[in-house]
Amino acid sequence: MPSAHGGEVEAAARRLGIREARLLDASASLVPWTPRLPLLLGQAVLRDYPDRSHSSLRGRLAAVHGIASSSLLPGNGAAELFTWAARDASEAGVSMLPAPRFDDYSRALACWAGSSRSIPLATNWSATMPQAYPVGDRGEVLWICNPHNPTGQLWSRKSLESLLHRYRLVICDEAFLSLVPDGEQQSLIPLVADHANLVVIRSLTKLYGIAGLRLGYAVAQAERLQRWAEWRDPWPVNGIAAAMAEQLLSSPRRYQCWCQKAQAWVAREGAWMQQQLAQLPGITPMPSAVNFVLIRAEHSLVPLRKALEQRHFILLRDCRSFEGLGENWLRIGLQSWRGNRRIIRALRQELVRAPLG
Ligand SMILES: Cc1ncc(COP(=O)(O)O)c(C=O)c1O
Structure with a gap:
């Protein structure tokens, strides 16, 4: 296999x-280079339970994106957050999944017996980016990956924004967006404040070359994230991962x-x-x-x-x-x-x- x-x-x-x-x-x-692991994170990182609210890490992420920290939730990689997004998705209805796609969306939906259909993406794409995400027959939830894995296509924020009113829930995976030259301009994060049906999921894995650390975050309205926080286990982001991330994100400039x-x-x-x-x-x-x-x-x-x-x-x-x-x-x-x-x-x-x- x-x-x-x-x-x-x-x-x-x-x-x-x-x-x-x-x-x-x-x-x-x-990325082919990795930040140096701080030799001394402090014994407390091992001894103490991590702060369950991750308020310091959320503050750093909020400063980086210029948004309220209540609309951020760190997770044990983007993968963990797909699980909770999928729980909401399975309650909202049928998920429309792009094909081909990063298959963890299907894994996450399967946890909740969520139903899904595939939207085939054209495989003869050209260097000009499609202006709108192709919409096949309609479902209630739309999963987007921008830029798309495995094709590397990037969609404009404008073309994605027009889809938000058509679905009960839109989950946008931006795990690779911070690597795209000028990619931030296409992020849907600035739209979250006005769209309760939008979830954006980001990952630090690709950008920092830290797949082993497991760090991602969701951006969505506070009510949804509070619900997720009650569902998950008490300390999904371990103390070493949180401390490392706080160092990497110590200032927006860094x-x-x-x-x-x-x-x-x-x-x-x-x-x-x-x-x-x-x-x-x-x-x-x-x-x-x-x-x-x-x-x-x-x-x-x-x-x-x-x-x-x-x-x-x-x-x-x-x-x-x-x-x-x-x-x-x-x-x-x-x-x-x-x-x-x-x-x-x-x-x-x-x-x-x-x-x-
Ligand atoms: C498109 C996409 N999203 C998310 C992830 C998972 O990221 P993380 O390592 O933060 O769980 C991957 C990992 O390969 C990916 O390809």
């Missing part, structure tokens, strides 16, 4: 009989500097990868606004993915688990300058050694 999530480095190293450090993991899409660095990397390396991939025989890179790119071929790319793993120790994301994609697609997460050159070299070698088709 193809993996339903990227980033399974430990399992891949075991399979290949090598140390994890030898692998280049382009199957997950994180956060913005980090975002600028990440966005400059996406702009530079994304453009280089697009150009290089377009020159390789038999594959076509799709346009992307963010730090991953889908490639497509007329033939199965499974042998190519396996060759990269086994002969070059490079992990790419198999797309067979994405509804609407399949074996002719792969997703590549942008890496450091050196890592991207290693990927292109390996792809070129393999496509010459074993041409597709």
Whole structure:
């Protein structure tokens, strides 16, 4: 079975009989550098129960986004918050889910036996972003991912805003938005104050390269978030994660500097990868606004993915688990300058050694 999530480095190293450090993991899409772990967070972080209201962390997030801290709820990664959003969604009615999509929305809905239908997204998108999210037959809840994983499409705030009055609940996953050059202009966060039916979910995982820490947050009106807080277990965000996040977000300026660095990397390396991939025989890179790119071929790319793993120790994301994609697609997460050159070299070698088709 193809993996339903990227980033399974430990399992891949075991399979290949090598140390994890030898692998280049382009199957997950994180920035390739990580903030230094403060050596001393203070013994209290271990000893004391975390503040259940997370008032300090909420204050930092509120300052970063310029919103009220009552409209913020930190979570154990965005994934935990999808679970609570899905509980509301299952009560509101049928969820419309884009296909292909990040599959955790289905996992979250399944927790509450929530019903859903897929909205197929066109796979022949172009560099011009669609002006409106395609609406198929109607449901009560709309799930949006902006920019979209796995396609890398970015929708404008304007085109999404016009959908808000059509659904009882709109859940917008902005896990990757802070990595998109000028992406913040398309965020739906400023619309939350006037739309009680809107939930925006963000993640610090991709932006800081901290998948292991587990930190995300929801932005929605206070009443909804208070309800979620009563449902969840008492300390979903552990003390180390909260303390780390408070340091990373110690000032809006610090956060913005980090975002600028990440966005400059996406702009530079994304453009280089697009150009290089377009020159390789038999594959076509799709346009992307963010730090991953889908490639497509007329033939199965499974042998190519396996060759990269086994002969070059490079992990790419198999797309067979994405509804609407399949074996002719792969997703590549942008890496450091050196890592991207290693990927292109390996792809070129393999496509010459074993041409597709
Ligand atoms: C689109 C999208 N949203 C959310 C998440 C989950 O983020 P977190 O690590 O904060 O749970 C992922 C993880 O791959 C993702 O791809």
